[in-house]
Amino acid sequence: MSTRPVGTATRGTTNPNRLRRMDRWIAAAHGRALRASGRPLAVDLGYGAAPWTTLELARRLRAEADPRCEVVGIEIDPERVAAAKPYEEAGLSFRHGGFEVPVDVPPTLIRAANVLRQYEEGEVAAVWARLCGRLAPDGLLVEGTCDEIGRRHVWVALGPEGPRTVTFAARLGSLDRPSDLAERLPKALIHRNVPGEPVHAFLRDFDRAWAAASPYASLGARQRWIAAVGALGADWPLRDDRRRWRQGEITVAWEALAPGGGG
Template sequence: MPKPIGEITRGTTGHNRLRRADRWIAGVHGRLLRGANRPLVVDLGYGASHTTTLEMFLRLRGVCPSVEVVGIEIDPARVAAAKPYERPGLSFALGGFELPVDRPPLVIRAFNVLRQYGEAEAWGYWAMLRERVAPDGVIVEGTCSEVGHRAVWAALDRSGPRTLTLSARFDGFTRPSDLAERLPKTLIHRNVPGEPIHAFLRDFDHAWAVNAPLGSYGSRQRWIASAETLAGTWPVAEHPPSGGRSRWRLGEITLPWSAITPR
């Protein structure tokens, strides 16, 4: 068997750490999964525990009972430890970015995997995954905090990155720009004056401050109002499935990648 492509990560994980990304995949791409014949989802680099892959499987089965999930890890010991938790529709395999699966996956989730690589390497692995995803599929790549209260992810298809989503628990930050530390590797070093992502986070902080009086009704209302304020100057998603109040009330905001493409 060829050597898996990639490097072993720290493997830190835990219960519910990736619930925000799972909820977004189920809500935004549930129809994509239900409309496919034998939909396959890959959880790439699930870490030292099978937990987040199993949770993803259970959540996606709730919106698509026929979905199959394969957790892929580059560390043989981690794969061996996960094998006892396999069940119909859920399996674990040794591998890396080459994705050792029998057909192109409709969804690839890769969280906290590219954080250890350089920006140029991250772009390269994005290109590799884009070649392996199904023609109408999606790659969800990002990072999150240790307990999952802050998360940012990019969604890509075969043509390239399409959207960026910021998601946070309302008591998990002081101001929206706190999420900058969780930007994907392709953006995290671009959060400097003159770059679009820096301007967006600056304007998000401003919208958050302007809508501070709504905090008396709860942080959820303040977040929703801030998203509405941002929509006046930024092309944030305002309609389902990826935008609008139904997503904003969950502590999410999504905008097209074209709005924050690095210069």
């Protein structure tokens, strides 16, 4: 007997290279776990109306993390699955499903990009718990949001135990100030960007550090970003280093930004 997939269909908006920043972070941050897995399996959950981002995830993980990586695209809309089937190849497939994640082995990675924006904030914790419960012991869930052409991203990385970090990533030339990224906060945080909440204080401090780093602007947005992030690290628990900052990224411990200041 078939089981109805859990969840609701997204708008399906997708564009080639939209998730490149997230993919490259995943390969850098999680590549070791993929390589250590006996069967590295990555799930692209809710890939949308076209399979481009799933194809790109497979290509990038195989090139930058582990050439053995198997990728499964999962969509709750059966018509989208049917449209993606012609793109299947060895180690790349598409399946009908939702948050139940219908795969044969626990995945080493679940990527859920632009999936939870349509849900209520109060529903996020249960979805996270369900997805984390499907992960392999060394698995990672990456859930977040980006704009339509992939210039601005914010995502949360979660292990089987729950949320670990929040990463902000951008094409730096698209920013007037770091708080421009607030519009791409994932559902767990976007309504918390108000005075008294940790994520609001973080973005406020980031803007102040960016303003203080204005003398570096003559050297380019990248140097200004690196200087601002370095200063921010004096007060906030950063979980990455200059190599990632150069990519227009900053990763912060989840507990520092969690709603209400709790983990």
